[in-house]
Amino acid sequence: MPIISNKGQHMPASPIRKLTPFAEKAKSEGKKVYHLNIGQPDIETPEGMLNAVKNIDFKVWAYTASEGTLSYRKKLTEYYNKLDYNIAPENIIVTTGGSEAITIAMMTCLNPGDEVIIPEPFYANYNGFACQSDIVVKPILSYIDNGFALPAISEFEKLITDRTKAIIICNPNNPTGYLYSQKEMQALKELVLKYDLYLFSDEAYREFCYDGRDFISPMHLDGLEENVIVMDTVSKRYSACGARLGCLITKNKEVLKAALKFAQARLSPGLVEQIAGEAAVDTPDAYFETVNKEYTHRRDVLVNALNQMDGVFCPNPGGAFYVVAKFPIDNADRFCQWMLESFSYHNATVMMAPATGFYSTPGAGQNEVRMAYVLNSNDLKSAMNCLQEALKVYPGRVEAEALADS
């Protein structure tokens, strides 16, 4: 029997999905499971987008241009230029989800063995994409105590070697919900220019900024034209995760030229999705206002409930729809599994993602858990009641003071 590749062996399994068998078992035993583990919103996809799918009128479901249809790229340009990105359709390559934008950006810009610095905790699949391209991830710790703000630039500089080629930021952040400030973005800009690095900007959650805070993209900063690659997706913006429609944006012509070759190899993004994506750009502002109001409310429900629990701390994030909270527990993996296997309250339990999966530094995030507020506030309240009871009786409970001392 031929053996599989080293990559096939070392490729990380999804930390978000690894507890799924325990959740399935809990459900088969009749327990209700509140899913706070995964970023699949319950928010409805805009009607205009779904109607565009229902109204397709072609007879042949044909390939499109590898870089995406001109029609969709023009419409996207409208969307981005309203945000002052100042781009043309030529700056966009349409991709199969944000995932493909990330893999193409990595293959285009980094050689095997090259290093990418990522503030952690970070979106777990960056590890997988780096593994695919034999790229080395250099994590840099951010801390729950200051809400996971951007680490000091001096900490970045300590990690920079002659193999460092890029920095990845996800803003607003998955998993922490942290929204980078103008000052933080400015500091990143100076760092990137000083060392001539790429800045990969994962903006999947751009539309989800709360409390009147502004979203700052590196596309808004002058002088970064050759350095910035935006990796975007419609997944969260329009609650259309299953559309697998994203894009890569850059003003760097060499990057565009090379990225197009990777896009050509896989021929084309989906036709129906691009038609739907074009309609999505016309989604009325009222949709986002309603959605953001709903998310803000949910966040408040979740964060308030968490901070009222004995020994729990949860920062109040400015964006996305995740929080990372610190629990008085010995081990997040054990705790999350125990919740599914051994605990119930009113015959229900809560599924969460242990934050360890979002850290690359061994041992980090042991008492932290990520929750996605993708359920309505009533369900969230029930889930929080359940969690509160669970923390009282969890056998591996460790008092916050003990943790602080450890």
Place this chain on the structure above:
Amino acid sequence: MPIISNKGQHMPASPIRKLTPFAEKAKSEGKKVYHLNIGQPDIETPEGMLNAVKNIDFKVWAYTASEGTLSYRKKLTEYYNKLDYNIAPENIIVTTGGSEAITIAMMTCLNPGDEVIIPEPFYANYNGFACQSDIVVKPILSYIDNGFALPAISEFEKLITDRTKAIIICNPNNPTGYLYSQKEMQALKELVLKYDLYLFSDEAYREFCYDGRDFISPMHLDGLEENVIVMDTVSKRYSACGARLGCLITKNKEVLKAALKFAQARLSPGLVEQIAGEAAVDTPDAYFETVNKEYTHRRDVLVNALNQMDGVFCPNPGGAFYVVAKFPIDNADRFCQWMLESFSYHNATVMMAPATGFYSTPGAGQNEVRMAYVLNSNDLKSAMNCLQEALKVYPGRVEAEALADS
């Protein structure tokens, strides 16, 4: 300005699409261009598949399982088991087009520097996918004179080193249309087992076999369970290239387990496509009978017309919808470009793909051209009239005898 990766530099551009600017120019000058260059059929997508898209009734366009929905994998299992593949839904990972099935198979099975043997001419994008994974392609020449039959097994054995990990076949073949016989498949089986290799079987054109000939998959051969990975797509089967829906099939559990991790990293294949793909399995047999009758007719029109041209030779292939023909020309790249730039007949010209793009051996295929018979037979006849006139006056014409001697 940060520099792009070596891969970004060396990644091949699509040889099928590289003449596109010349075609655009010809069209802008008012010339009609017969597109025989690309495998985008004009055949209509089955109604049932398009209706499934029009009838979607979900409110949230959600992720599916990374391996594809169970519902679609069950339906696919029905399809494959009618063909005697003897598989279960667990043997299938749904992919974003056949392209992703190929990249996942390569990453799962081969290390950087490992070698894959591919009979040439071959589907040009294998070069791109190999480049992405730093895999070395070892081409093995097949010859137009015997219709591009499988090269002798002894020729394969000459290429096998301790880095050889896999053989890729595309059957029926793109670009040659050649359909491997039971005897050829049996010979491949023995080779694969003798050297413990993977056999990647690209079966995109499975449904297109003509003249009553049988399609033989390595899935039909006992004893290859651990070696075979089928890479499939709905693109050609249902004329749904823009759906980007494919799958990877294997009975090798280690491969499945590793491949799933790559699938998890990119989260999910498209939801709408899987709904459509499920409906597609119920496409009535009459659809394929009509389509295959049409393709057989077109092939006959094309092959007969080509072989009646002075100095042209075209084998009569048993499957797919391509032919590779030998022309009395100095250089296929120059000829194909000249057709677009400098020739017209009744204000029309023909776009073809120079076969050089399908060879990896330098200099091979210089006087060969690939044509896809994806136009109706009237257009094909007009295109052939145009080509005949072109070959008479092409300044780089070389008589067949001279070529035979060269």
